Amino acid sequence: MNIAVCVKQIPDPAAPQSFDSSNNLNRSGKLILDEADTYGVEMALQLVDKAGGGEVTVVSMGSAADVAGLRTALAMGATKAVIVSDDSLRGSDALSTAKVLAAVLKRESFDLILAATESSDGYTGTTPVQVAELLGLPSITFAKAVAIDASTVKVSRQTEEGYDEVAARLPALVTVTAGVVEPRYSSFKGIMAAKSKPLETLSVADLGLEGQVGAAGAREEIVSVVASESRQAGEKYVDEGDGAEKVVSFLESIKVL
Numbered sequence: 001m002n003i004a005v006c007v008k009q010i011p012d013p014a015a016p017q018s019f020d021s022s023n024n025l026n027r028s029g030k031l032i033l034d035e036a037d038t039y040g041v042e043m044a045l046q047l048v049d050k051a052g053g054g055e056v057t058v059v060s061m062g063s064a065a066d067v068a069g070l071r072t073a074l075a076m077g078a079t080k081a082v083i084v085s086d087d088s089l090r091g092s093d094a095l096s097t098a099k100v101l102a103a104v105l106k107r108e109s110f111d112l113i114l115a116a117t118e119s120s121d122g123y124t125g126t127t128p129v130q131v132a133e134l135l136g137l138p139s140i141t142f143a144k145a146v147a148i149d150a151s152t153v154k155v156s157r158q159t160e161e162g163y164d165e166v167a168a169r170l171p172a173l174v175t176v177t178a179g180v181v182e183p184r185y186s187s188f189k190g191i192m193a194a195k196s197k198p199l200e201t202l203s204v205a206d207l208g209l210e211g212q213v214g215a216a217g218a219r220e221e222i223v224s225v226v227a228s229e230s231r232q233a234g235e236k237y238v239d240e241g242d243g244a245e246k247v248v249s250f251l252e253s254i255k256v257l
Contacts, residue, residue: 001054001148002108003044005078006101006115006128007037009062009069013120022091022215023222025121027062033069036116038076038183039176043146044114045077046181051148055079057108061089061100064201074194075186081197086204091215094122098130099217103207105135112153113173117142132173139173140166144180 009031011017018026041058048054056078058070064085074081084100092100105113113132118125132139144163145156153172157164186194204210211217237246251257 001048001051001111002057003048003054003112003114004057004059004105004108004110005037005040005044005073006113006131007041007058007060007069007073008034008116008119008121009060009066010034010119010121019225023225024091031063031066031069033072034116034120036118036120036178037073039178039180040114040116041073041076041078042181042183043176044112045184047112047146047148054111057082057110059101059104060084061092061097067199070199071191071194072186074197074199075190076184077190079197081199082202083199084202084204084207086214088204088210088214088216091218091221092213093218093220094124094126095130095219096213096217098127098134099209099213100204100207101127102131102134103209104202105131109171111170112148113137113171114146115173115175117175117177128173128175135173137171137173138168139175140168141175143174143176146174146176146180 011025011027012030012032015029020026041056044056048056058073058078058081060070060081061084064083067083070081070083082104084104089100115128115131117128129139129141140153140155140157142158143155144158147154151170152167153170153174155166155174157166158177204213215221237243248257
């Protein structure tokens, strides 16, 4: 079984965050594997083990100047990694990112594609299903459990009221939630082995997407970034028999009533 996992390298959340002149997140510092993606990598590794063999390929888009995050996935046990790195990708929106990932995934045949429900630095939650649409694949989101039965993927899909049992024929794309599995820690042996595992770097030209992605192909842009307002101190009332009236008056003032 061959499984691809879409992953993202993000700025270290422990470091101060900033924006560049184009109002995009500054990614010039240390990059790490998004914690949300470790669940997808672990799920893929377990499914391949249960299938009796196969490969796990991690696919990403971003700067190849620092690939420590991809090496983390390789150290966990992934077979190889592919990253699309190109200056023309700056300013990409979610759809542009999906086009790039889909173009990479088209180069090989995968039985299953896994991804996190959303990245920890973007939170759009739209990229995985856009990838599925571009590839013409069924997609199942918010998976809390994933199993493969012959040519079918079976998923317990988390909902507000519990779980839906969903099935789709392979190949398919599934997004997994935190807690679907417990990600393993990389062993020293795995870390050393990751240094020699294949890590391919592609450009936009390699995928034939010139002028279609990045700022040139984006349908949205960030025009400004402002700090959220500081939370104001609340008002405290002492109920002297008129508490209900004061509550009603307050609710009317904020147009709740």
